[in-house]
Amino acid sequence: MKKILLICLATTFFISCKNAEPRYFSSSPEIDVAKAHIKAYNEGDWTTWMSHYADTAKLSHNT
Numbered sequence: 881m882k883k884i885l886l887i888c889l890a891t892t893f894f895i896s897c898k899n900a901e902p903r904y905f906s907s908s909p910e911i912d913v914a915k916a917h918i919k920a921y922n923e924g925d926w927t928t929w930m931s932h933y934a935d936t937a938k939l940s941h942n943t
Contacts, residue, residue, distance in 0.1 A: 913932065920928040930939050 917929065917932045920926075920932075926941060930937075933939060
């Protein structure tokens, strides 16, 4: 009985020790879009900045 319990615990331990893949890196498509969006905003390039939104979005910028 103890051997069965020990085998079950060892199996559970090895199954649960799976290395999870990191979701985001320093360069992923989502991060690259965010960086381009911030760069366009900082440079005042409003055409590029607005291109990151849907064409039906209503955007305004206080000047």
